[in-house]
Amino acid sequence: MTKKNIVVYCGCHPGNNSIFSKVAEDVGTLIAKKGHNLIYGGGKSGLMGIVANSAMKSKGFVTGVIPEVFVKKEQAHYELQKLFIVKNLSQRKEYFLKHGDIFIILPGGLGTLEELADTASYIRTYKDCLENYPIYVLNINGFYDPLLKLFETYTQYSFIPRNEWANIIFCNSVEELNIHISKFENN
Template identity: 45%
Template sequence: MADVAFSVCVYLGSRPGDNPLFTEAATAVGRWIGQHGGQLVYGGGRSGLMGQVAEATRVAGGRVVGVIPQALVDKELANQLCDELHIVQTMHERKAMMAERSDAFLALPGGIGTLEELFEVWTWRQLGYHDKPIGVLDTDGYYDALLGFLQHAVKNGLMSEWQMGLVRTGTEPGDLLTALVQDAGLNASAIALRDVI
């Protein structure tokens, strides 16, 4: 594997959505990863927010690792500009490879696929299958209703505050990414801003 300071798995929509702030957030996340010598691990598509975060990472000098099932190669338009593009047979393989290649996980706005990936990696963490940090970037309040519902589950005794504490939430991409990389136990020097040529 190439020499990178850290590797972040980003879950986000294969559609752009109707809010331009979502595109701005995806661009900011990719730019931060690239400028800090990091590697993006994501779903391998070039459409929507997925394509945006990958291109921003690439342009800023970061590595891009895409993992996409054969069945979605055409639907999500596989990104041939990835430094590594892995075409797998199932979603299970996709998610396992993405998790294995990452130091931390970050969810941006997305649909049911994004939510499914977030909840799976969150469940894995509570069960002790991994101890990698997880973040939710709540751009323009996108996740407010979901986070409110989860607090409703806590109030009803079906979740605990301990489970909620396994996920960081934030609204500023740079602050949240810095916290996740540090939570992963990486040295602060590993995320020092590099000169961008």
């Protein structure tokens, strides 16, 4: 198995349900135990900090990429194996897209939603085979049910054909996520 770079998009806040923190912890552990690298937004706060700390605790390699404007606001995580401080959000997203093999979406806010949209659009536009760049949306407690409905609506009204979001896979648990990652590893 080839080591993969797994980009995780998630909130710089923990949310108001402890299940989100538990899932972030489990995802960080999963990435490390599978021998992959974690790449994420570089913050120490919220779900971002939890996923990074969990991966490092499980002996995983973690790279953070944080824009200058967020260094204090999101508390840059200086304990990471690698931390890049970049000029702006565009440079951060560029790094994620250049280095990511797999993308995981945890609960988050507008930034997380923007990263998902940018990643999906970039892969659709610039990559030859969508299935080679999976985006796993962790739909914990139905958090992303409205997003799934939105994608289905895009398809219903012929704005996005279903095959153009075939690489976006909604998972309802970390166990289901693990199954999908294992299938991807074996292809």
